[in-house]
Amino acid sequence: MPTIREVAAYASVSAATVSRVMKGEVPVNAETRGRVEAAIAALGYAPNAFARSLASNRMGGVGLVISHLAGPFMGRVMMTLEATLRRANVSLLVASGGGEAGREQEAVDFLLGRRCDGLIVHADALSDAMLATLAATTPLVVFNRRVLEIDAHCIYLDNECGGYLATRHLLDQGHRHIACLTGPLRQQDAAGRLAGYQRALKERGIQVDEQAILEGDFTERSGEQGMAALLARAAPITAVVAGNDDMALGAMTILRARGVAIPQTLSLVGYDNEACARHVMPALTTVHAPLEEMAQEAAERLLKLVAGASLPAPTPFMPTLIERETVGPPLS
Amino acid sequence: MPTIREVAAYASVSAATVSRVMKGEVPVNAETRGRVEAAIAALGYAPNAFARSLASNRMGGVGLVISHLAGPFMGRVMMTLEATLRRANVSLLVASGGGEAGREQEAVDFLLGRRCDGLIVHADALSDAMLATLAATTPLVVFNRRVLEIDAHCIYLDNECGGYLATRHLLDQGHRHIACLTGPLRQQDAAGRLAGYQRALKERGIQVDEQAILEGDFTERSGEQGMAALLARAAPITAVVAGNDDMALGAMTILRARGVAIPQTLSLVGYDNEACARHVMPALTTVHAPLEEMAQEAAERLLKLVAGASLPAPTPFMPTLIERETVGPPLS
DNA sequence: CGCCATCATGAAACCGGTTTCATAAATACA
DNA sequence: TGTATTTATGAAACCGGTTTCATGATGGCG
Known part of the structure; x- marks a missing residue:
């Protein structure tokens, strides 16, 4: 493992010149540069990353x-x-x-x-x-x-937009009773998605039902729990916006167990477009991030x-x- | 950002001693060590990773x-x-x-x-x-x-063992006509899984049908193609061992499209236990690696x-x- | 022809640790 | 009490680059 000084000696120049050739920016005589490059190639020189970092502080x-x-x-x-x-x-x-x-x-x-x-x-x-x-x-x-x-x-x-897109899609299909299973609301993404959901409803003049908004934690488990809670309510819902795909998957598990048909009886939208989303049955409608x-x-x-x-x-x-x-x- | 020499000066010792205290292995007088540690704390000293790497060559x-x-x-x-x-x-x-x-x-x-x-x-x-x-x-x-x-x-x-486990499970269920959709056989894992499949069959005295072994490339796409090819054959099969879960997923897509019931008409085993495997319908039986x-x-x-x-x-x-x-x- | 700007290059300081070697002090042994 | 051994410590070399500064060579311009 040759050092810069060995290269310099081989090319009959100083270490400083080799350093300059390596950087390429500063002016070096073409003939000298040639000699140095030949030396570098001949010796198989590669600069020591530590020394470089120490000297340049990067x-x-x-x-x-x-x-x-x-x-x-x-x-x-x-x-x-x-x-x-x-x-x-x-x-x-x-x-x-x-x-x-x-x-x-x-x-x-x-x-x-x-x-x-x-x-x-x-x-x-x-x-x-x-x-x-x-x-x-x-x-x-x-x-x-x-x-x-x-x-x-x-x-x-723009998570607000994502929540809005999901909800508006349901509204466009004619849904009026849409629940929301959110992630942990102290997290910005979860809160943004919920805000989008609320904006979409308001935009269509639909009263936001606070009882239909359940906070979870983005896990499948919390999707199951949230869905179970929604089904236990008296108020009817025809669609659910989930905080992410994992929660949507959890919701699907519950719906399947209860014999609720998707999307005939209840529509569902996820968020994230995970690999699974395409593969579950029925395939999950979801929000995709670039x-x-x-x-x-x-x-x-x-x-x-x-x-x-x-x-x-x-x-x-x-x-x-x-x-x-x-x-x-x-x-x- | 203090250097080791500043710490040394503050504690009225040499840089070498500070270095020794930092390492902790070599013997240093308790009183001296105390002074040095106090200096380190007082100055908020943290050694420079570059210099350390350069000197120690790690x-x-x-x-x-x-x-x-x-x-x-x-x-x-x-x-x-x-x-x-x-x-x-x-x-x-x-x-x-x-x-x-x-x-x-x-x-x-x-x-x-x-x-x-x-x-x-x-x-x-x-x-x-x-x-x-x-x-x-x-x-x-x-x-x-x-x-x-x-x-x-x-x-x-032990991929051979994995292939064996998957195949033996099918054999134990009574299957005798088991196909295999492999990954790229130049890859060791794919080849191993196939070898396990073959061993399980031979162990039960079942002739390995080379026509029932189709090489794919671990993608979902190749699972689809393989499955389609298997269905197009005259010879009947009742089960398939897939090279991995992605290929199994591809196979499921085709089976669903053709109206083949899983597992009633055809059984299927995957490999890898991906997140999806639990969620697809029916849930995929698969091989899990620790x-x-x-x-x-x-x-x-x-x-x-x-x-x-x-x-x-x-x-x-x-x-x-x-x-x-x-x-x-x-x-x- | 002489002066100044430009270019190319080398010597040496520097980055901040680690490690070797020498020395001084303390202890052990005879 | 004198020599051998151990223990604690410091001075300085070293790791291998980068960068500054000085110097010498070239060339342009009045």
Whole structure:
């Protein structure tokens, strides 16, 4: 493993010149450059990443903090992030936090201790204040969440629009009694989806029935519980907007067990367009997020921030409705 | 951001002593140690990772090479890897290769260029020879694949056993005409599963019908094509062993379209126990791999290799059969 | 022809740890 | 009491790049 000085000696130049050739920016005589390049090739020289980092105080890598590594779409997000970053010759360090504030903070500290050049954070449990503080000292992109104080650092989906699209689709089919099974409302995405649901109803002059809104926690289990609770009510409903696909799946389990036909007796819309959504029976109508585009924008934005740019706030990404088989007109 | 020399000055000792206190192993006078620790606390000192890496020639992190980051179970694997590694204060760098040999090699080179202390490789496209060579120069763990020359570096599932379990389950139900829709047979996992299928049949004295073995590529699409081809044959079959759950899902799509009842007319077994498997109708009987345990063993083994240990070959991990609803006795 | 700007290059300092080696003090042993 | 051994510590070299600053060579311009 040759060092820069060995290359320099081989090419009869100084280490400084080899360094300049490696960078490529500063002017070097063509003949000299040729000799150096030949030496590099002959010796199979590759610069030592540690020495480079120490001298330049940049690590050449960014960190990714993720609440739920095993979540349904992290793979798609990471895939695009990794590809975009590597194209820029930047490596990706991953740390997970399991959705607990303490462990997520640990993950951040861990990556910061590794002197990452920047951070992409996809975490629920960290506070807005903490993220805003972090953004002041480190290039930071917040994924799938909006923090008002640092809008320019946030890549997120317009969840309100997604909730609206789902609900309006049901309204368009003629439904008037639509329940909503939400995620944890302290989380922004869940709250946004609910707001969209409410806007769609109001827009059509339909009174929002607070009893028909049940808060869950995005798990299948809570979808089951919510659906069971809705069925136990006296008030009739003909459709349900679920907080995400997992909750919708839970709801379907209950409906199947009770012999409620989908979509004949009850229509259902999910959110996220997980892999499963296409495969269940009937196939789940759901809301799709352009995750790959979001991830690419996140990576590119972070790279610019690392390079010192200051950027305007991005526009939110827009969800689309995927129509499948769980929605139909109400019985009558 | 104080340096070690500032801490040293504050505590009226030399940088060497501070370094020793940080490490904790070498003997330092209790009183001196106390002063140094106080200085560290007072100044909020944290050692510079680059300088440390440069001097010690260890980066304190390992690389993960993954063919398909968005695959159905990478999340579960990464989650356990990350947690195990971080407990040892080792960071995880991720690089993907999209299943192409060239890009996977690039990913390896990229991580090696970053001077990772070791590598976990979960890749189909890299050759056995390449991996064996790599293992000679770098601490390496190969995940979900067996390379005979470097058995001690491989963490893998006994796929032969998985194929056997799936097939024997069908045999136990009374099936005698069982087809097999395999993955790409140049891949070890697909070939292993097929071998298990064949062993189970032979064990019961059933002639293996080569016409009933169709090679696919683990995609849903190839499951559809395979199933269609099987239905087009004259020879009757009452059950199918699929190479993985995706192929089983594809097969189900075709069967549903043709009005073939599962499991009344045809039984079906998948492989991998993806999230979907529980949710499809009927719920898919499949083979489950203990991914978390495998990932933990992989991480721990790599850490030991990095530390310089030389280890005996691990025992293969054993799959289990998850019985759900796609298998029943044959009609007649 | 002489002066100043430009270009190409090398020497050396620097980044901030780790590690070796030497030394000084303390203890053990005869 | 004198020598051998252990223990604690500091000085300085070292890891391998980057970057600043100085110097020498070239060339343009009045």
